[in-house]
Amino acid sequence: MSTSTDTPGAVAQDGPLTVSITRRVAPEDELLMQAWVHAGTSMAERFEGFLGAGWVRSGSEDWHMLYRFDSRAHLDAWERSPERLRWLRSAADLVEHRRTEYRTGIEGWFDEPASSSVHEPGAGETPGATAPPRWKQASVIWIAFFPTSLALTYLLLPVAGHWPVVLRVLVTTLLATPWMTYVLLPFVTRLFGRWLRGD
CATH class of the missing domain: 3.30.70.100 (Alpha-Beta Plaits)
Incomplete structure (x- = not known):
């Protein structure tokens, strides 16, 4: 090859x-x-x-x-x-x-x-691949988001339980965003790849 x-x-x-x-x-x-x-x-x-x-x-x-x-x-x-x-x-x-x-x-x-x-080798420009339906995309994002949000809520509770809501949400999202972007969402996308593509 x-x-x-x-x-x-x-x-x-x-x-x-x-x-x-x-x-x-x-x-x-x-x-x-x-x-x-x-x-x-x-x-x-x-x-x-x-x-x-x-x-x-x-x-x-x-x-x-x-x-x-x-x-x-x-x-x-x-x-x-x-x-x-x-x-x-x-x-x-x-x-x-x-x-x-x-x-x-x-x-x-x-x-x-x-x-x-x-x-593509030996071909000109062609239309891009069709994206999965929005409801499938939302489902995969939720599957990654729910356990992340739940885990951070429990982990931060002893330290941040008395913090103002805005500060708690700020810290939670600062921690969740890189975890979701670099680790969990790519993993979940691979895991449900066939379903997302409708294979």
Whole structure:
């Protein structure tokens, strides 16, 4: 199998960008693929502007990988870095690059983008993938939000029980937001990936 270097297409605005990449991997190479994905995420985390990453498997061969940066400049710095190019080359015999989509807007991990640019090997621009229904998105967010809110309420009660409501909510949201963004929501999105896509 072979991989290709992903290059961003033109999008309508600057600001946070989410990159969605589809790669095909032989089922027997699952463990190698997991190790390769974790290595890439560990490298990306060291670059300025990195906001998070995740992956979802579709069927036995297709892997949908996401990563997000806070600006086009920081995304370009990662995508053009020697570290990333070496990382991509290390999987030349492991993965086959299928599709890359660059999204701007407030779509988070699965919402509809404000604008998008899609690149496929041997093809021009095509419309972006359809986002899951809003009710499914809301359900997944609630599944992540409820246990987070419940846990923080109990954990902060001994310390913050006598604080004004505004201060308690402020501290709770400051703690919950990075946890939800970087850990729990990507995990829940992967867990319910097939259901979100209607597979």
